[in-house]
Amino acid sequence: xxxxxxxxxxxxxxxxxxxxxxxxxxxxxxxxxxxxxxxxxxxxxxxxxxxxxxxxxxxxxxxxxxxxxxxxxxxxxxxxxxxxxxxxxxxxxxxxxxxxxxxxxxxxxxxxxxxxxxxxxxxxxxxxxxxxxxxxxxxxxxxxxxxxxxxxxxxxxxxxxxxxxxxxxxxxxxxxxxxxxxxxxxxxxxxxxxxxxxxxxxxxxxxxxxxxxxxxxxxxxxxxxxxxxxxxxxxxxxxxxxxxxxxxxxxxxxxxxxxxxxxxxxxxxxxxxxxxxxxxxxxxxxxxxxxxxxxxxxxxxxxxxxxxxxxxxxxxxxxxxxxxxxxxxxxxxxxxxxxxxxxxxxxxxxxxxxxxxxxxxxxxxxxxxxxxxxxxxxxxxxxxxxxxxxxxxxxxxxxxxxxxxxxxxxxxxxxxxxxxxxxxxxxxxxxxxxxxxxxxxxxxxxxxxxxxxxxxxxxxxxxxxxxxxxxxxxxxxxxxxxxxxxxxxxxxxxxxxxxxxxxxxxxxxxxxxxxxxxxxxxxxxxxxxxxxxxxxxxxxxxxxxxxxxxxxxxxxxxxxxxxxxxxxxxxxxxxxxxxxxxxxxxxxxxxxxxxxxxxxxxxxxxxxxxxxxxxxxxxxxxxxxxxxxxxxxxxxxxxxxxxxxxx
Numbered sequence: 338x339x340x341x342x343x344x345x346x347x348x349x350x351x352x353x354x355x356x357x358x359x360x361x362x363x364x365x366x367x368x369x370x371x372x373x374x375x376x377x378x379x380x381x382x383x384x385x386x387x388x389x390x391x392x393x394x395x396x397x398x399x400x401x402x403x404x405x406x407x408x409x410x411x412x413x414x415x416x417x418x419x420x421x422x423x424x425x426x427x428x429x430x431x432x433x434x435x436x437x438x439x440x441x442x443x444x445x446x447x448x449x450x451x452x453x454x455x456x457x458x459x460x461x462x463x464x465x466x467x468x469x470x471x472x473x474x475x476x477x478x479x480x481x482x483x484x485x486x487x488x489x490x491x492x493x494x495x496x497x498x499x500x501x502x503x504x505x506x507x508x509x510x511x512x513x514x515x516x517x518x519x520x521x522x523x524x525x526x527x528x529x530x531x532x533x534x535x536x537x538x539x540x541x542x543x544x545x546x547x548x549x550x551x552x553x554x555x556x557x558x559x560x561x562x563x564x565x566x567x568x569x570x571x572x573x574x575x576x577x578x579x580x581x582x583x584x585x586x587x588x589x590x591x592x593x594x595x596x597x598x599x600x601x602x603x604x605x606x607x608x609x610x611x612x613x614x615x616x617x618x619x620x621x622x623x624x625x626x627x628x629x630x631x632x633x634x635x636x637x638x639x640x641x642x643x644x645x646x647x648x649x650x651x652x653x654x655x656x657x658x659x660x661x662x663x664x665x666x667x668x669x670x671x672x673x674x675x676x677x678x679x680x681x682x683x684x685x686x687x688x689x690x691x692x693x694x695x696x697x698x699x700x701x702x703x704x705x706x707x708x709x710x711x712x713x714x715x716x717x718x719x720x721x722x723x724x725x726x727x728x729x730x731x732x733x734x735x736x737x738x739x740x741x742x743x744x745x746x747x748x749x750x751x752x753x754x755x756x757x758x759x760x761x762x763x764x765x766x767x768x769x770x771x772x773x774x775x776x777x778x779x780x781x782x783x784x785x786x787x788x789x790x791x792x793x794x795x796x797x798x799x800x801x802x803x804x805x806x807x808x809x810x811x812x813x814x815x816x817x818x819x820x821x822x823x824x825x826x827x828x829x830x831x832x833x834x835x836x837x838x839x840x841x842x843x844x845x846x847x848x849x850x851x852x853x854x855x856x857x858x859x860x861x862x863x864x865x866x867x868x869x870x871x872x873x874x875x876x877x878x879x880x881x882x883x884x885x886x887x888x889x890x891x892x893x894x895x896x897x898x899x900x901x902x903x904x905x906x907x908x909x910x911x912x913x914x915x916x917x918x919x920x921x922x923x924x925x926x927x928x929x930x931x932x933x934x935x936x937x938x939x940x941x942x943x944x945x946x947x948x949x950x951x952x953x954x955x956x957x958x959x960x961x962x963x964x965x966x967x968x969x970x971x972x973x974x975x976x977x978x979x980x981x982x983x984x
Contacts, residue, residue, distance in 0.1 A: 432460045439468025459491045463500060470504035478504060479513065495526045502535035506542040514539045518552075534562045541570025561593050569602035577609035588622070597628055604637040613645035630658075636665045643672025663697040670700065674707030682707055683717065690724065698733040701725060705739025708746070715747040716943065731759075738766045745774030765796050773805040781813030800832050804841060811845035819845045840869035847877020852886055868897045875907050882914045902928060902935045 431454055438447035451457070451465050462485040469478035482501055485493060498517050505514045518536055521527040527536075533556050540549030553559075553567045564587045571580035584603040587593060595603075600623055607616035620638055623629045629638075635658050642651035655661065655669045666689065673682035686704045690696060701721065708718060722740055730736045737760050744752040753774045760767060768791040775784035788806055791798065803826045810819035823842060826832045839862055846855035855874055859866050871894035878887030891904035905928035912921035928935075941950045951958065958964060 431455075432458070432464060435461060436464040439464050439471075442468075442472060444468055444472065457488075457491065459485075459494050459497065462491065463494070463496050466497065467500045470500055475504055475510070475513075493520070493524070495529045495532050498526055498532050499535040502532075502539040505539045508544055510539075511543040511545055514543055514545070528557065530556070530558055530560060530563065534560075534566050537563065537566040538570065541566070541574060544574060546571070546574060546576065559593065561596050561599065564593055565596065565599045565602060568599060568606075572602045572606040572609065575609060577606040580606040581610065581612065581615060584619075595622075595626075597631055597634060600626075600628070601633055601637050604634075604641045608637075608641045608644045611645050613642075613647060616641040616645060632660065632662055632665060635661070636668045639665065639668045639672060643668070643675060646676060648672060648676045648678065663695060663700055666694075667700045667703045670703045671707070674703075679707050687717075696724075696728070698730045698736050701730060702733075702735040702739050705736065705743055708739075708743050715749070718743040718747060732761055734760065734762050734764055734767065738764075738770050741767070741770040741774060745770070745777055748778065750774060750778045750780070763794075763796075765799055765802070768794075768796050769799065769801045769805060772802060772809070776805050776809035776812065779812060781809035781811075781815070784809035785818070798826075798830065800826070800835060800838070803832070804835075804837055807838060807841040807845060811841060811848055814849055816845050816849045816851060836864065836867050836869055839864075839866070840873045843870055843873040844876065847874060847880065850881060852877050852881055852883050856886055856889070866893070868894065868901075871897060872903060875904065879907050879911055879914075882911055884911055884915065884917075887911050900933060902933050905933065906935055 431450070435447055435450050435454070438444070438450060447465060447468055451461060454461055462481065466478050466481045466485070469475075469481065479501070482493070482497065485491065485497070498521055501517050502514060504510075505517075514536070517539075518527070521529075521532050521536070526532045533552055536552045537549050540546070540552060549570055550567065553563065556563055564583070568580050568583050568587070571577075571583065581603060584595075584599070584606070587595065587599070600619060603619050604616060606612075607619060616638075620629075620641075623634055623638070628634055635654055639651040639654050642648070642654070651669060651672045655665065658665065670682045670686060673679070673685065683704060686696075686700070701724075705721065718740075721743075725731055725736055725740065737756055741753045741756050744750070744756065753771065757763070757767060757771050768787070772784045772787050772791070775781070775787060784805065788798070788802065791802070803822055806822050807819050810816065810822065819842060823834065823838065826834060826838070839859075842858060843855045846852070846858060852874075855877055859870055859874065862870075871890050875887060875890040875894055877883075878890060887908060891908050894901065895904045905924050909921045909924045909928075912918070912924065937952050939950055939952055941948050943949075949958065955961065
């Protein structure tokens, strides 16, 4: 075995393996093709070895890499494969080998090699620093950067700064970015466009928007990366208007041509603003540039059109796409669902599964999030659950959260609890889903218990958590507890309540019979009440027959939603409950004069995997006669038991 290994490491064998690697490497240039032989290998030893080591890193050729390293260890420091090398060439080879270990993620080997290097230059330090940073170890990467500064042997360069800056993200890294900025100014690298671009990107990632824009505006020479960094940084931090304006400025100057990432950022801004006109114009620019078939561009266009309400355009892009991936499918599924086409979204998903298309957890999570409970069956949810288990996605936290919601909305609370208990990892959405599940299914006290358990597990609540808790308090009649949650949300966690929270408080007070208190609560709101709030108050008035407050709420609701039939129908019902038939008739007449029609109520039932829908006085069903026959028989039994019809 030793003899075989020695033969493997011999100069002749290694040269043979080296040439063999070049012959079959698709990454090597034409100048390094198979025509190499021992006679013409020598003059270009340094470049050939660098190329081979680089190829090993790219193609993950671990065996050849180990052989090369072993030969370096075996040979004298300045001799490799039988050739004499200069100090500069030897150091270059060592740095290539170090870079190879860093890129492959074998940092323990890289550190050992780094420690044994006869000469450590800036490239050596940069390779090791970059290796740790790319693996997410900011602490060690920054530690080696400080060691390089304190060594006094070599200095950092612009590659050192850009490596450090590229690893910084989040508010916690802002001080490091500022430190790198200071070093760049002191060393004169602050005028290097690559460093300026990295600073712009890092400041935005650390949410220091003013600093990011200051660096951008102070740049003497901006390239497409500079513009894209600022446009993308603004869009990602929801400064959509500013992002779009900057894109228009870039396009107007005509000196820099946008690239794919620039267009993606601009389309993201249009999606956030729901700016259909501007999005369509960018679509035209994309087509003009010839990159409209790029998968990322197609997904961004579908997302933009969907969020702007133009589902037909989004679907057209999807339908004519030559190739689509999991991202584009997820985008179109979400687009259909967000625009009221939940059933079509599920049908598309089912069609893709039957066609054998590749389905990933994100796609399943998207479908579960928009599951159309009003038009489809629980059976489909069970089938998707089976598919999830078959594909091995059951451990995915997002998929499990979606399944919890599906079962709870179908009334299968026990199955939701079972899924939650089986989850190997839970996030705040998992806990929120369970609290919402208990509240939705009428077990408000259990929802409150789950909240306490959530805190014991060191999971912080979100605004969605409090929304579910308020919903639970509303259904179990605990208005005082609900008000405590509202105060806790603001004072203990610093959250600003949304309109949904205020509407839930109004509903909670109204259900408890505290209609006056609910009305007084609305009057002191820090924001202008919207449809949700007035509808909640009107619903409470319907329960308790409060005509005066009900009329007040109905008038406000009609102002917010002039085409809604709810104010008229609710007031008509309130008048009916009090026997005030003339006022009821006037309300219905007024609704007709305004041309507002009441939406027909629909009920449904699933029998043998087929859904049957019904409306009031429906005579279109194939078995309508049998259904009405059963109803008449039921009414007969009810009258025998003393039931009197309330006309």
